[in-house]
Amino acid sequence: MxxxxxxxxxxxxxxxxxxxxxxxxxxxxxxxxxxxxxxxxxxxxxxxxxxxxxxxxxxxxxxxxxxxxxxxxxxxxxxxxxxxxxxxxxxxxxxxxxxxxxxxxxxxxxxxxxxxxxxxxxxxxxxxxxxxxxxxxxxxxxxxxxxxxxxxxxxxxxxxxxxxxxxxxxxxxxxxxxxxxxxxxxxxxxxxxxxGELNYVQAVKVAGKESAELVLTDIADEVIERMEEHDDCYFIMGSGTTVAAVMERLGLNNTLLGVDLVYQKRLLASDLDARGLYEWIKDKPCKLVITLIGGQGHIFGRGNQQLSPQLIRAVGRDNIWLLATKSKLNSLQGRPLRVDTNDPALDRELGGLIRVITGYHDEVLVRVANPEDEAQ
The missing domain is CATH 3.40.50 (Rossmann fold)
Known part of the structure; x- marks a missing residue:
């Protein structure tokens, strides 16, 4: 027993x-x-x-x-x-x-x-x-x-x-x-x-800035160029230093550990909660700009619960812009990215290969998968 x-x-x-x-x-x-x-x-x-x-x-x-x-x-x-x-x-x-x-x-x-x-x-x-x-x-x-x-x-x-x-x-x-x-x-x-099973247990979060300022600037320039190509979209800006680099490049105040909303390079709202964020973007074209947690690889469910399952479904998987330096991806040592939205069905829907913006006109494909789904 x-x-x-x-x-x-x-x-x-x-x-x-x-x-x-x-x-x-x-x-x-x-x-x-x-x-x-x-x-x-x-x-x-x-x-x-x-x-x-x-x-x-x-x-x-x-x-x-x-x-x-x-x-x-x-x-x-x-x-x-x-x-x-x-x-x-x-x-x-x-x-x-x-x-x-x-x-x-x-x-x-x-x-x-x-x-x-x-x-x-x-x-x-x-x-x-x-x-x-x-x-x-x-x-x-x-x-x-x-x-x-x-x-x-x-x-x-x-x-x-x-x-x-x-x-x-x-x-x-x-x-x-x-x-x-x-x-x-x-x-x-x-x-x-x-x-000690790394496929099931998360690593300790990698703290601090993980890349040279130039790499973050390159990522920011790529995101801003894409924003200009989608001028009709609202941009949900997630937490973390990589997304903060984009906001700094835009000259906008940023909630480092919160979620902000940008439209046509203007800051509409800061540090939104889940309900307020959804009310802002429902029925609107939008993109979700997020990064991952170094060492852990989590995209959703670690410090960004404002990005609710309802919101993520409204945005759609194809409208998620994931940003990360290659050093942050390398810190995962080959492990896939993780999602923990509190909605198991949505977690499965988010699985598979996802594009990650790693620099100016530079991106890589990385797998998203949770252990419970890999085992099936």
């Missing part, structure tokens, strides 16, 4: 769609802005991979939405070891971890973002294997699966007894207050032992 400890942060990811850049201390504000909790849904996607193996697992978890709710909905065998407050807090995580560990668990599974990873890291024994279900806004740490379903597939491999290497992975987090002001202050909080 494989024993799993389960902790879900039900508030994880709340701040993403409403452009709050995180959820730490912002839950009430996010809910007031219309944010919808998604941690339970993403946890269900991961744990659904265990339904066929439920006779071989026992889950030790926390009451209510911190674990019990999902286990009950999926019909998985579980035992509640800790009663959480309502609403739950980070303190519940700190108190629950030792109680779950005391059950002799083989692995601690948790859902959240970097703040949750920090809380787990502070309490978990050094040699206990952990694995994260990505549910937060900012996920810089290397302890998370590339998608919820990918996390579940890796977990199923462990339950079936398939050999999986174990490696140490970094727990990273940033100062959310500074993050909301466009400054990235990342800090390492420790390491945890995880299943």
């Amino acid at each position: 494989f024993k799993i400890g389960l902790i879900i942060n039900p508030l994880a990811g709340l701040g993403g769609s409403v452009a709050l850049k995180g959820s730490d201390g912002m839950a009430e504000q996010a809910l007031a802005l219309g944010a919808e909790p998604r941690a339970l849904q993403r946890s269900s996607l991961a744990l659904a991979e265990l339904v066929a193996l439920k006779d071989h697992v026992t889950i030790y978890t926390v009451s209510g939405d911190m674990g019990e709710t999902v286990c009950r909905s999926l019909g998985l065998p579980f035992e509640v070891c800790y009663q959480a407050a309502s609403p739950s807090t980070a303190e519940d995580t700190h108190r629950a971890v030792p109680l779950l560990v005391a059950q002799g668990i083989d692995l601690l599974l948790f859902a959240g973002g970097d703040g949750t990873a920090r809380d787990i890291c502070a309490e978990v024994p050094e040699r206990l294997c952990v694995l994260g279900i990505p549910a937060g806004v900012k996920i810089h740490s290397g302890v998370y699966g590339v998608t919820p379903a990918g996390t579940g597939r890796l977990l199923a491999r462990l339950v079936r007894g398939e050999p999986v290497s174990l490696v140490e992975a970094e727990v990273m987090d940033i100062d959310e207050a500074a993050f909301r002001e466009g400054r990235v202050r990342a800090r390492r909080y420790g390491e945890m032992l995880i299943p």
Whole structure:
């Protein structure tokens, strides 16, 4: 019998769609802005991979939405070891971890973002294997699966007894207050032992500028030239330094860690949330200009939840302009690009080869694929 400890942060990811850049201390504000909790849904996607193996697992978890709710909905065998407050807090995580560990668990599974990873890291024994279900806004740490379903597939491999290497992975987090002001202050909080399968587990985000200024200028010039060829289009400008180089070249103010809207080289709106962004562009011709996260390869689902499935479908795959330096692509070491939109059907639709603008009149073809789809 494989024993799993389960902790879900039900508030994880709340701040993403409403452009709050995180959820730490912002839950009430996010809910007031219309944010919808998604941690339970993403946890269900991961744990659904265990339904066929439920006779071989026992889950030790926390009451209510911190674990019990999902286990009950999926019909998985579980035992509640800790009663959480309502609403739950980070303190519940700190108190629950030792109680779950005391059950002799083989692995601690948790859902959240970097703040949750920090809380787990502070309490978990050094040699206990952990694995994260990505549910937060900012996920810089290397302890998370590339998608919820990918996390579940890796977990199923462990339950079936398939050999999986174990490696140490970094727990990273940033100062959310500074993050909301466009400054990235990342800090390492420790390491945890995880299943070391690179196809299923994301790498630590590569921080800082990864290319010479000239390369970014070349990419920006290519994008601006294309903009001039599509003068009737609205341009959704995603987050990141590569897209920021385009905005700087245009002479426009840029939300480095948010999403802006440009029309005919004029800035129409800054730091839009998911609802506001869709209201702006619905029924309009538009292009989506985005980059990927170096080291991880994620296009959607890491810090840009303002780009909702509804919006991405409205834009259309063929209208996505993906920008990246070749050094950023090389940092993936041959791994495909990832998408984690919180809509598995859309993730599959986005799969396949995609053109990446890597310079002036220079582009390459790169594959987009998630592990759960590659395995089918």
